[in-house]
Amino acid sequence: MTETGSAADNGHGRDQQAEPGGRAAAPGRLALVQRFVNTWNPEFPVENDRLATTRDATTWLSDNGLMPHGARPSVISAAELDALRELREAIRSLVVANVTGSCDAAALHAINIAAAATPIALAVGDDNRIRLQARGPGVHHAVGTVLTIIHEAQIVGDWTRLKGCRQCGYAFYDASKNRSATWCSMSICGNRAKNRAYHQRQRIQVQE
Numbered sequence: 743m744t745e746t747g748s749a750a751d752n753g754h755g756r757d758q759q760a761e762p763g764g765r766a767a768a769p770g771r772l773a774l775v776q777r778f779v780n781t782w783n784p785e786f787p788v789e790n791d792r793l794a795t796t797r798d799a800t801t802w803l804s805d806n807g808l809m810p811h812g813a814r815p816s817v818i819s820a821a822e823l824d825a826l827r828e829l830r831e832a833i834r835s836l837v838v839a840n841v842t843g844s845c846d847a848a849a850l851h852a853i854n855i856a857a858a859a860t861p862i863a864l865a866v867g868d869d870n871r872i873r874l875q876a877r878g879p880g881v882h883h884a885v886g887t888v889l890t891i892i893h894e895a896q897i898v899g900d901w902t903r904l905k906g907c908r909q910c911g912y913a914f915y916d917a918s919k920n921r922s923a924t925w926c927s928m929s930i931c932g933n934r935a936k937n938r939a940y941h942q943r944q945r946i947q948v949q950e
């Protein structure tokens with residue numbers, strides 16, 4: 743175990759408002775996509791997953807306004823939960839790609855599968871602007887909402903600032919002027935990555 747710190751103290755607290763490294767959350771509705779990706783951190787045990795069970799996921803979706811208005815929040819199905827988690831990890835790949843520049847084909851395929859199964863319509867708002875709107879029942883509404891927010895963020899240019907930490911996969915918003923951040927927090931994952939690189943170099947030197 744060469745990593746410093748344990749999962750419990752690595753700064754990715756349970757509080758949704760507290761972002762590692764003192765960063766601000768993503769602006770506007772993009773924060774919802776950020777929260778969705780961060781319902782779990784790959785470095786945490788699965789018990790920490792806010793989408794661990796169908797009941798947990800239903801609660802999270804309802805709390806985040808992702809169940810259709812007026813719909814009584816019946817518990818989502820196991821298949822819907824699987825699809826939701828698969829979409830989450832695919833979107834994680836997309837935000838990591840905002841750092842690395844490339845996204846694996848499996849993730850893109852998963853997003854296309856989710857998009858194809860999701861009713862999305864055009865609708866005009868009070869501001870006379872035409873937008874995409876999720877129209878499906880149940881979990882389709884959540885999937886459609888997440889995808890339309892990503893689409894909007896890509897149009898206005900916020901999307902590439904939502905990044906997946908190169909070390910831990912946490913989704914963070916890079917508000918820096920030069921958009922160069924690659925870790926959720928320099929003091930947490932940045933140092934861990936540097937320590938690891940240092941130890942690898944030391945090992946190579948010992949072997950030489």
Ligand SMILES: [Zn+2]
Pocket residue numbers: 907908909910911912925926927930931
């Ligand atoms: Zn990180």
